[in-house]
Amino acid sequence: MKRKVVSAVIVVVCFLLQCTLFNTLALGSVKPNLLIILTSAFGFTRGHKDGMVIGFFSGLFIDIQFGELLGSYALIYTVIGFINGFFKQIYYDDDVKLPLFLIAGSELVYGIIIYIFLFMLRGNFQFIHYLGQIIIPELLYTLIVSLGLYPFLLFVNHKFEAKEKRSASKFV
Amino acid sequence: MRKKNQSSLTNKYWLLAISGICIILMVLSLISNSASAPFRGIANITVIPMQKGINQVGMWLSDFSSNFETLQSIKKENKALQEKVDTLTIENNNLQQEKYELERLQELYKLDQNYADYEKIGAHVIAKDSGNWFSTFTIDKGSADGIKVDQNVMAGSGLVGIITETSTHWATVRSIIDDSSNVSAMVLSTSDRCMVRGDLSLMPDGKIKFEQLENNDNEVPVGEQIVTSYISEKYLQGILIGYVNEINVDSSNLTRSGYITPAVDFRNLQEVLIITTTKADLKEAESTDSTQE
Numbered sequence: 001m002k003r004k005v006v007s008a009v010i011v012v013v014c015f016l017l018q019c020t021l022f023n024t025l026a027l028g029s030v031k032p033n034l035l036i037i038l039t040s041a042f043g044f045t046r047g048h049k050d051g052m053v054i055g056f057f058s059g060l061f062i063d064i065q066f067g068e069l070l071g072s073y074a075l076i077y078t079v080i081g082f083i084n085g086f087f088k089q090i091y092y093d094d095d096v097k098l099p100l101f102l103i104a105g106s107e108l109v110y111g112i113i114i115y116i117f118l119f120m121l122r123g124n125f126q127f128i129h130y131l132g133q134i135i136i137p138e139l140l141y142t143l144i145v146s147l148g149l150y151p152f153l154l155f156v157n158h159k160f161e162a163k164e165k166r167s168a169s170k171f172v
Numbered sequence: 173m174r175k176k177n178q179s180s181l182t183n184k185y186w187l188l189a190i191s192g193i194c195i196i197l198m199v200l201s202l203i204s205n206s207a208s209a210p211f212r213g214i215a216n217i218t219v220i221p222m223q224k225g226i227n228q229v230g231m232w233l234s235d236f237s238s239n240f241e242t243l244q245s246i247k248k249e250n251k252a253l254q255e256k257v258d259t260l261t262i263e264n265n266n267l268q269q270e271k272y273e274l275e276r277l278q279e280l281y282k283l284d285q286n287y288a289d290y291e292k293i294g295a296h297v298i299a300k301d302s303g304n305w306f307s308t309f310t311i312d313k314g315s316a317d318g319i320k321v322d323q324n325v326m327a328g329s330g331l332v333g334i335i336t337e338t339s340t341h342w343a344t345v346r347s348i349i350d351d352s353s354n355v356s357a358m359v360l361s362t363s364d365r366c367m368v369r370g371d372l373s374l375m376p377d378g379k380i381k382f383e384q385l386e387n388n389d390n391e392v393p394v395g396e397q398i399v400t401s402y403i404s405e406k407y408l409q410g411i412l413i414g415y416v417n418e419i420n421v422d423s424s425n426l427t428r429s430g431y432i433t434p435a436v437d438f439r440n441l442q443e444v445l446i447i448t449t450t451k452a453d454l455k456e457a458e459s460t461d462s463t464q465e
Contacts, residue, residue, distance in 0.1 A: 016219065019299035019310070020226045029376050029439075030304050048183035056190050063197075063208075064215050066301045066308050066344065068336075070208045071197030078190045085183065114305055119351070119372075129373055134304050 003160045007042070010153070011054060014038055015061045030134065032141040033107060034149065035062070039077050040106040041146075041153045043084025044091045044099065051081030076113055080106050093154065103146050104139055111135035212339035216314075220342045223298040224312050231296075231442065290408065292326070292445040293317060298342070305372065307350040311444060314341040322406050324447045330435025331355070331400060331411045332444055348413065349380055349438055357382065357413055358401040362390040365401050368413055368432060378433070379417060385428040392419055398432055406451055 014034040022031045035058040043051025059074030067073050087102055115130050124130075200207035295311040313319050315338045325332040325345050333347035348355055353370040366385035374381060382398060396416045400407040412435045419430035 012219065012222075015302070016222055016226060018302045020223055020230065023300045024230070033303065035302065048180075049186050052183075052186055052190055056194070059194075060211070061215075061219065062302050064211045065219070065299065065310055066306070069198050070201035070211065071194040074197070075191060075194035078187070078194065082183070082187050114303070118305065122352070124351075126373070133373060133376070138304050 006156060006160075007050075007054065008057075010156070011035075011038060011057055011061075014149075015058065019065070027141060028137065030137040030141060032145040033110070033138060034142075034145065035059075035077065036080070036107050036110055036142060037103055037146045037149050038153070039081045040084045040103045041099065041150055043081045044087040044102055045154070045157055047088045048082050048085030051085045052078050053081075055079075055081030072117075076110065080110060083109075093158075099150055100143060100146065103150070104143055107139045107142050108135065111138065208337075209339075212337070216339050216341050220298070220310075220312075220339075223310070224296075227296060227298045227312075290447045290449050292447050293319070295319075295343075295444055295446060297441050297444060306352070307347045307370070307375070307438065308336070309345055309347065309441070311343050311345055311446075312341070313446070314339050314343050316340045318448055319343045319446060320448075320450065322450045322452065324406075324408055324411065324450075326411060326445045326447065327436045327441060327443065329412050331407070331413050332436050332438075332441065334406060335446065345444070347438060349375060349434065355407055355413065356401045356404040357398050359385070359390070359392055359416075360397040360399050362392070363402075364388065364390055364392070365403065366398070366429075368398065374431070378438070379431045380414065380434055381429065382416075382432055383427070383429040385419075385430075387421055387426055387428050392416060392428070394419065404451065408447060408449070408451055408454070 014037075018031070018034050022034070025031065039051060039055040039058055042054040055077035056074050059077035060071075062073040063070045084102055084106060087098065091098055111131075111134065115127065115135070119130065120127070197207070293313060295313040295317075297309050298312045299310040301308045311319075311325075319335060319338050321335050321338055323335045325334060331348055333345045333350070333353065335343050336346045337344040346353055347370070348368065349370045351370050351372040355368040356365065357368045358365045364386055366382045368380055368382045371381045385392070394416055398413045398416060400409055400411045400413060402409045414432040414434040414436075417431040417433045419428055421428050
């Protein structure tokens with residue numbers, strides 16, 4: 001229960017930071033995507049279900065406030081959370097390379113999906129241009145931010161895991 | 173082994189269920205606009221107040237830091253501004269004379285619509301789009317304050333965008349630099365029409381594109397003002413969009429296109445003005461007038 005509340009607070013805070021504070025931190029009109037970091041990190045540390053739920057609510061927030069089609073961003077983030085869940089089996093805590101790789105991959109996939117559905121279908125075919133101007137800079141900036149955010153998420157996760165283990169061993 | 177299979181099965185059901193919810197939401201919001209109303213209501217009492225709070229703290233901080241500007245630079249600025257005031261006063265006098273003349277002529281022509289006198293509401297920008305692909309933002313006034321969809325949004329003297337969604341205490345604005353924005357515009361001096369389109373690839377340069385300007389004998393110099401046109405469906409006539417930055421004849425030789433520097437600084441947008449009259453209201457008023465006559 002406590003874990004759910006804390007997760008919800010993390011999602012809301014990240015969404016708020018994303019739309020307010022990070023506008024002033026934008027470099028070359030590009031800002032990092034905190035919600036992708038969250039969705040991806042919850043996916044590969046906690047598994048399919050948590051990844052999907054976190055992704056769904058992150059996307060839903062964007063849909064409500066900025067989206068044109070309710071549910072579209074929610075679906076994209078849900079699927080990203082689900083796919084990240086597959087990597088729970090080969091993930092372990094001390095590894096930094098895999099998480100960063102997964103976050104970068106998620107960010108790249110997200111950028112390409114947005115390009116295809118919202119730009120290519122309207123007749124903008126200069127993919128290389130968008131890749132260089134938005135997708136790659138956003139990816140790099142997101143990676144830099146995830147170096148700070150990901151250890152924090154890991155720390156929170158460890159705390160809860162230790163607590164859950166303790167309360168589980170009480171019954172044994 | 174069986175346990176593992178079971179859990180992966182339930183995960184698939186979860187994926188199917190959540191995707192199903194998403195698709196149902198999409199279909200609902202395609203069918204009717206009111207589908208997202210309950211969600212917006214939830215945002216109204218949760219996220220929006222927090223964004224307003226963060227925004228207030230940010231404004232207080234920026235005010236605080238700007239107070240530290242040295243007195244000297246302000247004095248220098250004051251001197252320059254005083255000179256500007258003098259020249260503007262002279263200019264204003266001339267314009268005033270012309271205005272009286274215009275009023276007289278307008279009376280003769282019975283053109284009594286004055287576009288400068290629209291009623292406006294001020295609002296703060298509290299949040300911007302979470303991604304980098306579009307330029308929409310949220311303001312802290314909503315339908316409870318008289319904001320409606322399709323109302324035009326200005327900042328200073330220039331056009332910012334249009335209201336696309338409203339809730340009771342917040343509304344979403346799509347700016348004219350957004351990639352999906354199209355505004356019907358005209359050159360102020362010649363009234364030649366063109367289309368102003370937002371373009372993501374021009375956003376870092378702070379410019380927007382204009383297209384389909386007829387390639388006639390009217391010369392359009394760099395620095396010419398581009399305003400919203402009289403045939404626009406949603407934008408009121410004569411709001412300044414920006415100044416021509418570059419103009420080229422298209423390869424077809426029939427049209428001209430180029431770039432505009434917007435009159436509004438979109439990077440540091442904090443307060444906006446919303447014109448409460450929409451073009452649809454004006455049209456309605458006009459049609460009832462003509463039927464009465």
